[in-house]
Amino acid sequence: MNLKNKKNLVAKAxxxxxxxxxGILLLTGCVSKGMSPIGWSGISTNNGVIYTASKEGRVVSxxxxxxxxxxxxxxxxxxxxxGGGCGLGGxxxxxxxxxxxxxxxxxVAIYGTPAIANNIQVxxxxxxxxxxxxxxxxxxxxxxxxxYQANNLKNKVWEYPTGGGYIAPIVSGISVSNNTIYFGSNxxxxxxxxxxxxxxxxxxxxxxxxxxxxxxxxxxxxIFGAFDKKVYALDAESGVKKWEFLTGATVVSTAITNNGIxxxxxxxxxxxxxxxxxxxxxxxxxxxxxxxxxxxxxxxVVYTASMGDKVFGLDAATGSKVQEYSVExxxxxxxxxxxxxxxxATENGKLWALNTTNSGENKRIVTSKFPDGIxxxxxxLDNMIYLNGLDNNxxxxxVGSGNPNNIDMKYPIQK
Amino acid sequence: MNIxxxxxxxxxxxxxxxxxxxxxxxxGIAIVLLTLIxxxxxxxxxxxxxxxxxxxxxLQPKIAELQKKYAKDKQMLAQEQxxxxxxxxxxAAGCAxxxxxxxxxxxxxxxxxxxxxxxxxxxxxxLSKYIYNWALPxxxxxxxxxxxxxxxxxxxxxxxxxxxxxxxxxxxxxxNTEGQDPRAAQQSQLxxxxxxxxxxxxxxxxxxxxxxxxxxxxxxSVAAQYFVTGWGGLSLNKLFSGSKQPVKKG
Numbered sequence: 254m255n256l257k258n259k260k261n262l263v264a265k266a267x268x269x270x271x272x273x274x275x276g277i278l279l280l281t282g283c284v285s286k287g288m289s290p291i292g293w294s295g296i297s298t299n300n301g302v303i304y305t306a307s308k309e310g311r312v313v314s315x316x317x318x319x320x321x322x323x324x325x326x327x328x329x330x331x332x333x334x335x336g337g338g339c340g341l342g343g344x345x346x347x348x349x350x351x352x353x354x355x356x357x358x359x360x361v362a363i364y365g366t367p368a369i370a371n372n373i374q375v376x377x378x379x380x381x382x383x384x385x386x387x388x389x390x391x392x393x394x395x396x397x398x399x400x401y402q403a404n405n406l407k408n409k410v411w412e413y414p415t416g417g418g419y420i421a422p423i424v425s426g427i428s429v430s431n432n433t434i435y436f437g438s439n440x441x442x443x444x445x446x447x448x449x450x451x452x453x454x455x456x457x458x459x460x461x462x463x464x465x466x467x468x469x470x471x472x473x474x475x476i477f478g479a480f481d482k483k484v485y486a487l488d489a490e491s492g493v494k495k496w497e498f499l500t501g502a503t504v505v506s507t508a509i510t511n512n513g514i515x516x517x518x519x520x521x522x523x524x525x526x527x528x529x530x531x532x533x534x535x536x537x538x539x540x541x542x543x544x545x546x547x548x549x550x551x552x553x554v555v556y557t558a559s560m561g562d563k564v565f566g567l568d569a570a571t572g573s574k575v576q577e578y579s580v581e582x583x584x585x586x587x588x589x590x591x592x593x594x595x596x597x598a599t600e601n602g603k604l605w606a607l608n609t610t611n612s613g614e615n616k617r618i619v620t621s622k623f624p625d626g627i628x629x630x631x632x633x634l635d636n637m638i639y640l641n642g643l644d645n646n647x648x649x650x651x652v653g654s655g656n657p658n659n660i661d662m663k664y665p666i667q668k
Numbered sequence: 669m670n671i672x673x674x675x676x677x678x679x680x681x682x683x684x685x686x687x688x689x690x691x692x693x694x695x696g697i698a699i700v701l702l703t704l705i706x707x708x709x710x711x712x713x714x715x716x717x718x719x720x721x722x723x724x725x726x727l728q729p730k731i732a733e734l735q736k737k738y739a740k741d742k743q744m745l746a747q748e749q750x751x752x753x754x755x756x757x758x759x760a761a762g763c764a765x766x767x768x769x770x771x772x773x774x775x776x777x778x779x780x781x782x783x784x785x786x787x788x789x790x791x792x793x794x795l796s797k798y799i800y801n802w803a804l805p806x807x808x809x810x811x812x813x814x815x816x817x818x819x820x821x822x823x824x825x826x827x828x829x830x831x832x833x834x835x836x837x838x839x840x841x842x843x844n845t846e847g848q849d850p851r852a853a854q855q856s857q858l859x860x861x862x863x864x865x866x867x868x869x870x871x872x873x874x875x876x877x878x879x880x881x882x883x884x885x886x887x888x889s890v891a892a893q894y895f896v897t898g899w900g901g902l903s904l905n906k907l908f909s910g911s912k913q914p915v916k917k918g
Contacts, residue, residue, distance in 0.1 A: 290788040364789060394788070424789055465789065480810070502807035505792075521807040543796060543806055560796060585793055600793075628793070 290394050295366030295426075295587065295630030296639045296647065297389075299403060303634075304369070304389050305641045305666065310361035312391050312401055313666045315647060326668045327406040330361035330393040333419045362394040365426030365467060366630060368434070370448045375402040375410050388448065392423040392436050400450060411450035420444075425477070426467030426507070430489070435475050437464025443477065443485075445492055454492035460485060462503070466517075467547075471510040472529055476517075478504025484517055484525070486532060496532025500525060507547040507587070509555075511569060516555050518544025524557045524565075526572060536572030540565055547587040547630075549595060551609055556595050558584035564597055564607060578616050580605050587630035589638065591652040596638055598627035604638070606652060619650055641666075673798070676772060680780035681798045688784070688811050696815025699781060699877055703884040706777060710770050711892065718896040721842070723758040774885075781877050786810035787821040813877065820877035827879035832868030834886035839863055841893045841900040 294306035301318045310330040316323035368390045375386040387403035388410050396419035402408040414420060421440035428435045433453060434446040441464055442457040462480025469476050474495060475487040484498040501521030508517035514535055515527045520543045526535040542561030549556050554575055558564045560583040566576030582599025589596045595607040602623030608615035619638065629641040638650045649662040669678065680702075687698035707714070730752055738745035753759065786792035792810055799806060813820040818827065843860045871879040893900065 289790070291790055293789075362788070422788075503810060505789075520809065545793070583797075 290362035290422075291643070292362030292364050292394065293586075293629040293643075294363045294391075294641055296632040296641055297367050297369055298632065298634050298639075299369045299371075299387055302403070303632075303639060303647070304367040304403075305647060306363035306367060306391055307666045307668070308360060308643075308645045309667060310363060310393060310395075311668065312363075312367055312389055312399075312406055314389070314403070314406060315664050315666070324664070324666065325406045327389075327391075327399075327401045327409065330363070330391070330395050330397060330399065332361060333395050333397075363391055364394070364424045364465075365392050365436070366632075367391050368427040368429045369403065370400075370429045370432065370434070373400075373410070373448045375405075375408065390427050390429070390434060392425070392427050394422040394424065396420040396422050396438070398423070398427070398434075398436065398444075398446070398450070400448075413444075413446055413450045415450075424463075424465040428468050428470055428475075430470035433489070435468040435470065435489075437466065437468060437477060437479075439463045439465075441479060441481075443468065443475065443487065443492070445475075445489075456492075458485075458487055458492045458494065465505040467507040469508050469510060469515075471515070472513070474529060476508045476510070476515050476529070478506060478508070478517055478519070480504075482519070482521075484508070484515070484527060486515075486529065498525065498527050498532055498534070506544055509548050509550055511550045511555075514569070516548050516550070516557075516569075518546070518548060518557055520544070522559070522561075524548065524555070524567065524572075526555075526569075538565065538567050538572045538574070542583075545585045549588050549590050551590050551593070551595065554609065556588065556607075556609075558588055558597050560584065562599075564588075564595065566609065576609070576612070578605075578607050580607075580616070585628050586640075589631040589633040591633040591636060591638065594652065596631050596633060596652065598623075598631055598640065600626040600628065602626050604631075604640075604650065619652070669797070672776075676776035677779055677783075678798045678800075680776045681783055681795070682800050684780050684784045685799065685808070685811065689808050693808070693812050694815060695784065695811045695813055695820055695877065696818070696880060699820070699880050700884050703777065703881050704888065706773060707885060707888045707892075710773065713769055714889075714892050715896060718893060720758065722897050723756065727752065727756055727758060777881065778878065781881055782875070784811060785813060785821045785875055785877050787813075787875060815880070818876050818880075820880065821875050823872055823874060824876035824879065825872065827876045827883065828868050828871035831871045831879050831882045831886065832864040834883055834890065835867050836860070836864040838886050838889045838893060841890060841897065843900075 291308060292306065296303050296305045302314050302316050304312060304314050307313050312327040314325045369387055371387045372385050373388045374383040375388060376384040378384050388400040389403050390398060390400045392398045398413040400410045402410055421438040423436060423438050425437035432448050437443045441460040441462050443464060444457045445454045447453050460479040460481060464477060464479050466478040470489055473489045475489050478484045480503045482500050482502055484504055486495045487493065488495055500519035501523060503520045504517065506518040508515045513529050515529050516524060518524045522540045522542055522544060524538045524540065524544055528535055540559040541563055542559045544557055544559055546558045550569065553569050554566045555569045556564055556566050562580055562582055564578040564580055565574055568575055580597055580599050582601035582603055584597055584599055586598040593610050595609060597605045597607060603621045604619040606617050606619050623642060625643040627640060632639040636652050638652055640648050642648055645667045647664040647666055684698055684702050687701055688695045691697045731749060734745060734748045738748060783791055783795045786795045786809060795809060796806060818824050839860045843856050867882060
């Protein structure tokens, strides 16, 4: 074969290879569009600044006292090298791919709301004295927890694990209590760190399944649910298990506590009230569908939103149903309380305010401007609702505006 | 949900989950069984495609002769090729149409497996939308992804290698360079190696539940190919004689 023929063959082979690659990318990437981890971080506030995570896998801050340009970003969370290739997204460290379909390389998904810890050493001044400040802590699906200086997000104060290490993907949010940080991982481990990122328990606690539930700390207990259908309570100091409670299905929801009782929903469509001291059931309530979102408590009533388009108001002491609302959409986002109203967001993009003072179904739509839906937790601050939209914008609404199409403020958070 | 979801994806997911539920809550067995069921249902189309491909391959020496004969007259060559194929009862559509019909079902199965794994929050939330409430209790989700020591939601290197080997075997059976001109023969050899390498590469990054589907599907294809053509390029004689097929000089 002469040189020209050889060149022809190489060109044809290259073309064939390229066509095959594109074909397989289309097959495996585009047909799995919408099946990749994206993240739905909520919003936390500290001294007039709000913090959240963007869909690019960065922590973002917006100073509410200044104008819309007063934003700052941390560096994007890093993508672990898992040995795969071909631009597979970082949000797929252990559980599937996220081949881009025209969207470039996927970012690390962040599900938990950034946590804040105050009076932490964030650096050293010119005289060698420690500089104290607040840190913002985020956990990523890449299996890394990172802490940033709150007023300078470019300064990463620490990371866990250090260096090139990664743990299993993290969906669980982070809780901070008494200068201690708690979070769970997809390996079923509950971790406990100090505010300098050092492990506090001798070993992380091993549950029987993945932990997506955000741990809550009450009465020196760390309470959370897991994929093994159990709710666990650990001693917050030592990590030793105090009790476990078996539900009928996976528990991805996060507990709330009030007056010595933990309330937590399960994918068996049941809300359980569990005595924090004994670990025994106080009551349970069977809803119509999965209970994914965290419940909220207001004036002696626990409100739980289901994936069956309903919100139930239950007497906190007895579990008897006192109210029921239809919200015309599934609820995965954590509701919030604003005055005497429960604010609920649905997957089909509606934001409801449910009045709790009347016995009837008294509700109104705050906005219905989210066709892509809402999964991120809601935050209420000074009678304003904040949420992190799927379109990489932070939205602000006045709770009582009465105008269902009113968006008070929209902050793009993509860098 | 769109028409694709309602007609193909939703039934696929519900069957997969129901199988898993009734097969000891084992998603791995459900994937194997559903892959086999679908491949058996599509078997007539598969066989038609394989037979058409074989007929096409059998014509290769004659086509090569025509190419040589009408090297300088492309129009005549096309006419003669059409005539030859018509006389032999072979049609290019016979290879492509059965494959095109099967393609949406494979994609739906692929999507169904990805969704059924419910590996991350978005996919689990998505999955719940597809479940027929009257048929299955939602409490069985997410499915148990443990299978023969594998986590089906995570990539697995051994599965990736098995996918590569099974695909190579399938490609080797299909590849027949006898009678082909040297360039076509080299392209066939390229495909023989390229597809297994690429699928191994992808299996390293995808959930091993998908690799399991590819592996079973490849094994089925090998069996179907054997039924139509015998071992082909995988026969011991051809394996030990190496890849140096007798190639006509151009």
